[in-house]
């Protein structure tokens with residue numbers, strides 16, 4: 282038990298040292314004491330970053346839902362597992378107990394089975410933040426099907442791409458979804474997507490908004506009547522520790538999104554252990570993570586991590602601004618939230634509204650505050666600390682990625698002294714390294730480099746679905762024997778890390794990773810566009826907003842630029858989703874390129890950010906003359 286709940290800084294250092302000196306025995310002890318295995322492993326860890334291949338707890342057998350549900354029934358059967366807070370504050374919250382969850386997951390899993398879903402099949406889940414989303418993924422896990430959740434704000438084209446890439450045979454969706462005062466026709470988006478997805482033969486539809494929708498005979502079925510007829514008992518399928526649990530897509534710096542594949546055993550162990558420590562979770566806490574389950578944060582820290590600890594986890598359907606900007610605080614007060622985990626973009630949006638909404642609410646239940654998704658700026662950090670936590674609730678600035686499965690660099694509350702904008706220390710078992718541009722590790726403190734991880738941890742993604750070569754190229758080729766994160770970081774004099782942002786072509790807008798390539802591809806589909814380049818520029822609320830530089834084809838005609846801007850954003854909305862819309866579009870005669878034809882985004886980024894005092898080395902540019910023109914016309 283001793284290593285499972287770390288309570289002070291000295292203990293952190295002790296446990297940390299133990300975890301890196303002998304990772305195998307450390308993780309074996311955690312795995313043995315705190316989880317339910319049908320059969321123990323033959324080997325704790327085997328790995329080779331050159332191939333790359335990582336295996337944890339090989340030979341072990343388990344089902345993750347037995348760990349997240351069944352084993353709590355005896356002691357926590359009547360405890361709330363999922364506390365659902367609907368979009369409309371007038372609609373009653375739902376308390377789903379562990380016993381209810383057990384029956385609901387079994388029923389859903391029986392329906393999936395009856396519809397022909399078997400172990401290893403891929404099921405796409407395209408649902409809003411309603412309890413069925415959590416139940417659906419657990420039902421997949423119960424029978425060994427691999428879930429692929431697609432965020433229900435993505436467009437039909439983005440959805441179709443993901444369905445086809447994973448070769449899903451079923452889609453689970455709803456008639457519609459609520460977002461504040463709006464409702465969205467989710468089923469319509471699915472119908473459009475499925476015109477291009479020949480492999481899908483079944484669509485299960487949850488009734489939520491009760492809007493009129495098309496039901497395609499033979500393909501589409503309402504879920505509820507099927508659940509009503511299904512048994513609420515089902516023996517979980519026994520899985521290997523290394524069997525895939527889910528696929529989750531993340532943007533890359535080129536083309537197709539990457540379907541990150543997570544395993545069963547290692548993912549369970551790491552998400553549960555991090556959840557317990559990073560949030561200092563105690564039995565009667567009410568924990569709320571505001572993320573969407575469509576992102577990794579929701580997978581690991583709304584569903585699997587909390588449920589593996591028998592926690593009460595809140596699922597919120599709505600948005601922070603509806604019915605007004607006090608909604609989050611309303612929920613904190615109403616449910617006496619103890620841990621609150623959100624994103625810097627939400628903090629900035631709420632901070633902009635001042636403290637009037639906060640002052641009318643009792644936030645005294647809060648013990649720990651968390652942030653994730655992008656670097657948090659100093660102002661937002663202090664606003665959160667002063668007004669939400671009243672300087673009594675430590676802020677855990679948690680750095681991690683879809684690829685890492687769980688939190689990697691973070692303070693441990695009440696142990697690690699926090700420092701604004703610093704994610705602070707590596708979590709237990711995590712061995713970071715900062716690398717210079719020549720591929721050498723920068724040792725010592727006060728370093729600035731590219732963040733890599735030297736040694737595998739249990740929840741590292743095992744591959745990219747259907748493209749192991751890309752997995753190798755993206756994460757294991759930049760530095761020998763290292764996992765490369767794509768982020769830059771600083772390390773201070775006490776060894777604290779500060780993540781400075783992406784060093785590749787991914788831009789984080791409101792906490793969402795957007796690859797530049799797919800957006801540029803979308804823009805280039807406009808018939809008058811010749812070329813484009815996207816960069817991020819600082820934005821008060823979103824963190825970064827998108828700035829597009831677009832060159833037009835020579836047609837001799839003059840074009841209305843405002844109309845073109847609208848049309849370009851329309852294409853982006855259709856292909857990727859409204860998240861990826863550009864805030865500014867500048868039309869230009871040329872884009873700065875290197876002799877090898879690579880667009881020099883570094884320069885475009887500086888111009889968009891109005892930081893042109895030092896553009897750096899432009900000597901390798903093929904067409905330096907376009908830089909002045911771009912600077913003269915910057916928006």
Ligand code: 6R9
Pocket residue numbers: 531576577578652653654655656657678679680681682683684704766767768780781782783789792793794
């Ligand atoms: C969990 C998640 C991953 C990227 C990551 C980094 C950025 C996440 C951060 C942070 C600074 C933090 N990021 N947390 N940057 N401080 N606390 O967000 O996963 O959507 O895959 O994004 O987000 O750039 O590389 P994902």
